Amino acid sequence: MASRAATKQSPLFVCIIGTRPEVIKMAPIIRRLREVRWADVRVVAIGQHLELLDQAIADFELQIDHRIAVERQRNSIIEIAAKIMERFDVLADRLSPTCVIAQGDTTTVMASAMVAFHRRLEFIHVEAGLRTGVLRAPFPEEFNRRVVALAATLHCAPTAQAAANLRAEGVREQDCIVTGNTVIDALLYMAGRTLPLPADFPDVPKPILLTAHRRENAGAPLERMLGALRAVVERYPDVGLYFPVHPNPDTQRLAERVMSGHERIRLVPAQNYPTLVAALKASWLVVTDSGGLQEEAPALGKPVLVLRDVTERPEAVDCGAARLVGTLPDRLHHSIAELHDNSQAYQAMAQPRFPYGDGHAADRIVAAIAERIHIRDPSSTISGQVLGAGPVDPTTVSSDENSID
Numbered sequence: 512m513a514s515r516a517a518t519k520q521s522p523l524f525v526c527i528i529g530t531r532p533e534v535i536k537m538a539p540i541i542r543r544l545r546e547v548r549w550a551d552v553r554v555v556a557i558g559q560h561l562e563l564l565d566q567a568i569a570d571f572e573l574q575i576d577h578r579i580a581v582e583r584q585r586n587s588i589i590e591i592a593a594k595i596m597e598r599f600d601v602l603a604d605r606l607s608p609t610c611v612i613a614q615g616d617t618t619t620v621m622a623s624a625m626v627a628f629h630r631r632l633e634f635i636h637v638e639a640g641l642r643t644g645v646l647r648a649p650f651p652e653e654f655n656r657r658v659v660a661l662a663a664t665l666h667c668a669p670t671a672q673a674a675a676n677l678r679a680e681g682v683r684e685q686d687c688i689v690t691g692n693t694v695i696d697a698l699l700y701m702a703g704r705t706l707p708l709p710a711d712f713p714d715v716p717k718p719i720l721l722t723a724h725r726r727e728n729a730g731a732p733l734e735r736m737l738g739a740l741r742a743v744v745e746r747y748p749d750v751g752l753y754f755p756v757h758p759n760p761d762t763q764r765l766a767e768r769v770m771s772g773h774e775r776i777r778l779v780p781a782q783n784y785p786t787l788v789a790a791l792k793a794s795w796l797v798v799t800d801s802g803g804l805q806e807e808a809p810a811l812g813k814p815v816l817v818l819r820d821v822t823e824r825p826e827a828v829d830c831g832a833a834r835l836v837g838t839l840p841d842r843l844h845h846s847i848a849e850l851h852d853n854s855q856a857y858q859a860m861a862q863p864r865f866p867y868g869d870g871h872a873a874d875r876i877v878a879a880i881a882e883r884i885h886i887r888d889p890s891s892t893i894s895g896q897v898l899g900a901g902p903v904d905p906t907t908v909s910s911d912e913n914s915i916d
């Protein structure tokens with residue numbers, strides 16, 4: 512589905528999505544681009560398990576226009592990257608976009624950036640400049656981030672710190688803007704809707720929302736952390752756990768083995784975004800290794816314990832909304848016990864804070880793109896014109912859903 516108001520002369524924007532967090536963080540930009548009159552927008556889903564993205568994108572009342580499904584025959588990220596590059600190159604040739612927009616640090620984003628670079632396309636990188644400073648942690652995301660930064664023509668940094676990271680790598684000031692993170696736009700959009708609490712959410716005064724999916728925590732570290740969390744629930748009758756478990760079969764088996772059989776521990780499948788936001792709103796505490804949840808929880812005043820040794824999101828820790836507890840079980844147990852037993856310590860963390868933006872990141876990003884490609888009337892949602900593109904043709908561009916497999 513092309514944007515309703517776009518015309519044949521409108522510049523074409525290819526918006527890439529590959530995983531659930533990319534959908535959540537790209538959706539506010541896609542929605543904003545669809546509102547303006549000067550943009551023709553195509554949503555391109557690239558990667559494995561694309562069927563999982565349909566619900567996620569529908570939660571934002573959007574649709575996928577083109578799909579590049581990439582199957583993995585060997586256990587190799589390089590195989591995936593090579594297939595994405597080859598197939599996205601074919602689609603880019605056919606669509607001839609003005610801009611490619613992608614978010615984050617996945618292999619999909621890295622491979623798309625390579626294609627955009629070789630085709631000399633504008634490449635807009637959303638959530639630019641996140642760095643741990645350790646090339647192999649997280650692996651391979653930190654490497655992907657740096658490759659993407661080489662290809663990007665406009666870097667949309669979520670925070671001043673992320674922009675400073677880019678400037679230190681030599682990115683020119685005029686190519687980098689601080690926008691806030693679009694996840695806060697998505698969160699506030701969703702949190703403003705009436706969201707029913709999941710039926711199996713634990714009915715206790717202090718429910719903990721747990722997510723854990725990082726590759727580096729898989730296996731023994733995760734087992735130790737789950738053991739510590741079970742011990743916390745057994746120690747405190749007013750504490751429960753809501754755990755949407757990652758679909759990875761090893762993680763599922765581990766979670767079943769360590770966590771099953773306790774009335775206040777609820778193991779559930781990965782939840783759609785509206786349900787997850789409802790659970791987040793109802794939680795007392797968040798324990799996670801997720802990047803997105805580190806950003807979302809502070810905005811709703813939910814303290815976060817981060818199951819990582821390093822984070823590319825230091826802002827939440829710096830403002831007192833999050834603590835980096837690593838993966839040692841004693842530290843995790845002790846941190847939760849402290850927040851449980853010391854209400855002052857809890858309240859100090861539980862103030863709503865917005866280190867990742869005010870919910871208007873997508874507006875800033877679309878305005879910066881308009882400036883970059885010389886849109887004459889960027890705020891127009893009725894009759895904008897593209898400079899140098901001639902008179903606006905009232906013919907609405909339409910595109911059927913395509914697959915290039």
Ligand SMILES: CC(=O)N[C@@H]1[C@@H](OP(=O)(O)OP(=O)(O)OC[C@H]2O[C@@H](n3ccc(=O)[nH]c3=O)[C@H](O)[C@@H]2O)O[C@H](CO)[C@@H](O)[C@@H]1O
Nearest residue numbers: 530532533615616649652755781782783784787801802803
């Ligand atoms: C290394 C790293 O940090 N990489 C990050 C990673 O993203 P992540 O760590 O944030 O990934 P997840 O935790 O999977 O997703 C989180 C989102 O999903 C929602 N959620 C969660 C559970 C559920 O059951 N239902 C849901 O709806 C939740 O509220 C949140 O919004 O990849 C992104 C690019 O893909 C990167 O940009 C980003 O740096």
